Amino acid sequence: MNIAVLIKLVPDLVEELEIDATGTALDTTWLRLIINEVDEHALEQALLLKERGGGDVTVVTAEGDGAEDVLYAAAAKGSDRLIRLRGISFEDAPGNHTLARVFAAVLRDLEPDLVLTGVQAHNDLDGSLGPLLAEEMGMPYVGYLSGVQTEDGVCRVMKEYPGGLAAEMEIALPAVLGIQASEEPPRYLAISRIRQAMKTATIVDREAEQPDTTGAPGVISMFTPEVGEAATMLTGADDEVAARIVEILSEQGLL
Amino acid sequence: MSDDIHVFIEHLRGEVAEITLISLAAARVIAEQTGGEVVGVLLGHDVQGLAAGLAADRILSIDDPAAGDYSPDLYIATLAGLIDSQTPRAVLFGDTSMGAEIAGCLSGRLGLPLVGRCHTVRAADDQIRVVSQICGGKIFVESALPESTVVVSMVPGGHRPDDGRSETAAPIETIPAPAFGEPRVALKRYVEPEIGEIDITKEDVLVAIGRGIQLEENVELAEELAQALGGALCASRPIIDQGWLPSSQMVGKSGKRVEPKVYLALGVSGAPEHVEGMASSATVIAVNTDPAAPIFDVAHYGTEADLLDLLPELIDKVKAAGAG
Ligand SMILES: Cc1cc2nc3c(=O)[nH]c(=O)nc-3n(C[C@H](O)[C@H](O)[C@H](O)COP(=O)(O)OP(=O)(O)OC[C@H]3O[C@@H](n4cnc5c(N)ncnc54)[C@H](O)[C@@H]3O)c2cc1C
Ligand SMILES: Nc1ncnc2c1ncn2[C@@H]1O[C@H](COP(=O)(O)O)[C@@H](O)[C@H]1O
Numbered sequence: 001m002n003i004a005v006l007i008k009l010v011p012d013l014v015e016e017l018e019i020d021a022t023g024t025a026l027d028t029t030w031l032r033l034i035i036n037e038v039d040e041h042a043l044e045q046a047l048l049l050k051e052r053g054g055g056d057v058t059v060v061t062a063e064g065d066g067a068e069d070v071l072y073a074a075a076a077k078g079s080d081r082l083i084r085l086r087g088i089s090f091e092d093a094p095g096n097h098t099l100a101r102v103f104a105a106v107l108r109d110l111e112p113d114l115v116l117t118g119v120q121a122h123n124d125l126d127g128s129l130g131p132l133l134a135e136e137m138g139m140p141y142v143g144y145l146s147g148v149q150t151e152d153g154v155c156r157v158m159k160e161y162p163g164g165l166a167a168e169m170e171i172a173l174p175a176v177l178g179i180q181a182s183e184e185p186p187r188y189l190a191i192s193r194i195r196q197a198m199k200t201a202t203i204v205d206r207e208a209e210q211p212d213t214t215g216a217p218g219v220i221s222m223f224t225p226e227v228g229e230a231a232t233m234l235t236g237a238d239d240e241v242a243a244r245i246v247e248i249l250s251e252q253g254l255l
Numbered sequence: 256m257s258d259d260i261h262v263f264i265e266h267l268r269g270e271v272a273e274i275t276l277i278s279l280a281a282a283r284v285i286a287e288q289t290g291g292e293v294v295g296v297l298l299g300h301d302v303q304g305l306a307a308g309l310a311a312d313r314i315l316s317i318d319d320p321a322a323g324d325y326s327p328d329l330y331i332a333t334l335a336g337l338i339d340s341q342t343p344r345a346v347l348f349g350d351t352s353m354g355a356e357i358a359g360c361l362s363g364r365l366g367l368p369l370v371g372r373c374h375t376v377r378a379a380d381d382q383i384r385v386v387s388q389i390c391g392g393k394i395f396v397e398s399a400l401p402e403s404t405v406v407v408s409m410v411p412g413g414h415r416p417d418d419g420r421s422e423t424a425a426p427i428e429t430i431p432a433p434a435f436g437e438p439r440v441a442l443k444r445y446v447e448p449e450i451g452e453i454d455i456t457k458e459d460v461l462v463a464i465g466r467g468i469q470l471e472e473n474v475e476l477a478e479e480l481a482q483a484l485g486g487a488l489c490a491s492r493p494i495i496d497q498g499w500l501p502s503s504q505m506v507g508k509s510g511k512r513v514e515p516k517v518y519l520a521l522g523v524s525g526a527p528e529h530v531e532g533m534a535s536s537a538t539v540i541a542v543n544t545d546p547a548a549p550i551f552d553v554a555h556y557g558t559e560a561d562l563l564d565l566l567p568e569l570i571d572k573v574k575a576a577g578a579g
Contacts, residue, residue: 013391123389127369131359140439141360142327144352160509161352164448164502172439181496220397228551234558241558242568246576248556252516254460255576
């Protein structure tokens with residue numbers, strides 16, 4: 001089983017996000033990038049599949065601050081191959097329609113049985129990459145998955161619907177899957193293991209094909225919403241705030 | 256290209272998704288600008304009754320026993336054929352477990368532009384403008400609807416579901432289902448939701464915890480508060496994915512929808528996927544150290560206090576006041 005996992009870095013939402021002078025993009029000067037959370041799950045799912053049924057896990061990512069760390073961490077967790085795409089950065093990505101073409105070119109050479117993507121990142125504007133990539137590669141796609149099993153060339157996935165309902169589906173391989181959650185929480189990794197991987201693992205750089213940006217969304221403006229205008233803010237020492245909350249609960253007849 | 260706006264009527268096991276109503280409301284705004292009709296696209300088997308009450312000018316119905324349950328391959332191929340022959344100005348889907356993948360695959364297959372996470376549409380200077388919501392609700396992006404058949408995926412929050420309802424029934428036109436070979440994806444069975452010990456949809460008071468709770472051992476503190484209030488504990492997705500609470504206690508897009516009298520959100524950022532499940536709560540009190548956290552947008556009361564400092568105080572005071 002040949003499994004490719006795509007990992008994207010996204011702006012850390014805990015940090016303040018600023019819009020640049022053009023008014024159409026995030027200011028990248030102070031942007032802190034972190035791994036897209038569901039990609040951590042996609043990687044975990046790939047490693048679980050490998051542990052259960054054997055195979056190779058290849059991690060593919062674009063370039064940018066933090067990409068190396070992500071790749072070495074993936075190696076330390078048990079990934080076999082690390083690929084970094086040169087010429088595509090997370091800060092200034094060309095849109096997913098373009099990325100699908102670029103990634104498909106790289107992935108075709110790997111001849112994967114499964115391509116695992118995160119189901120969604122919080123900053124795409126033209127849909128998730130997974131379905132676009134699947135179409136580009138002529139493969140089927142299913143997303144919102146919280147479980148993947150493979151046996152004798154048959155792949156069974158658990159697709160989530162709202163309210164906790166799920167559907168078990170069977171998908172023909174090769175396929176592209178959008179992972180929402182791995183069957184087990186992503187494994188914990190000691191820093192020492194990552195340091196070790198930095199010494200032993202190799203990152204293979206691939207030059208991205210010159211992206212053709214047709215279909216990229218044209219942004220007119222970007223803005224931050226006025227947050228909290230409707231909320232009454234409770235300030236003061238913790239015991240004062242707690243006292244106010246108790247008052248509010250009493251007003252609602254709950255205490 | 257026609258001026259009509261198509262809306263995919265998303266339904267699962269006999270129920271139309273609320274995002275379809277929201278999409279119909281948005282489609283109306285676009286249709287008023289283009290002068291076209293709002294066309295509901297209903298794919299399934301024996302589901303024509305679901306079209307009643309939808310604010311569409313007409314319904315295109317494709318009835319096929321094989322489409323009784325959602326089947327990605329079959330739905331995508333069928334809709335691709337429909338879009339090809341009808342060439343609507345826009346096709347709207349919900350950004351949901353079902354809609355997002357159909358929208359993406361259609362866009363890829365037909366080479367159509369896709370505008371994702373559409374929160375609001377409006378007419379401006381002869382253009383149709385779309386505002387998309389990104390970065391967990393912290394950033395909005397405005398773009399012009401591309402001037403060709405375009406696929407749009409809708410998120411809730413901008414348009415009102417009520418504007419997608421109508422008293423008058425739209426005429427239904429049945430079109431034949433295209434021939435379809437063996438699908439590459441097949442439904443095997445449904446797995447029913449886990450029944451938890453508590454039903455968070457029935458509680459008056461919910462204490463919701465998010466990643467701000469930081470450690471598993473702190474969950475107990477929140478549980479103590481929930482108990483003291485005579486309510487129950489619920490959580491955002493990361494808490495559930497960590498295995499700190501059962502999945503029956505997840506609130507949001509993939510979890511439950513709740514409408515308690517009071518929703519006390521502790522260390523929850525208020526990502527759109529979470530807000531979707533709790534925005535109708537009567538009173539929302541949010542505790543979050545980040546003043547820019549989107550949860551303050553849906554909150555009636557907020558505080559930037561550290562939840563770990565506030566919790567012990569709150570537990571003491573609630574216990575002193577006594578739940579009634
Ligand atoms: C397809 C899809 C479906 C999803 N479905 C759901 C869903 O159904 N439900 C859901 O919840 N999420 C869902 N998510 C995930 C969602 O996008 C967010 O990632 C998630 O809701 C964030 O959870 P959180 O608020 O607990 O964590 P974070 O976003 O990390 O927020 C933690 C918050 O805690 C605050 N904080 C930190 N420390 C403290 C402290 N000491 N005191 C007070 N505040 C503190 C921080 O300021 C921050 O705002 C889904 C995602 C995807 C892609
Ligand atoms: N630039 C990228 N580099 C690597 N993987 C990506 C990139 N963009 C998207 N992906 C993958 O596609 C998934 C969905 O992201 P998005 O398309 O941004 O919603 C991510 O979780 C990744 O698995």
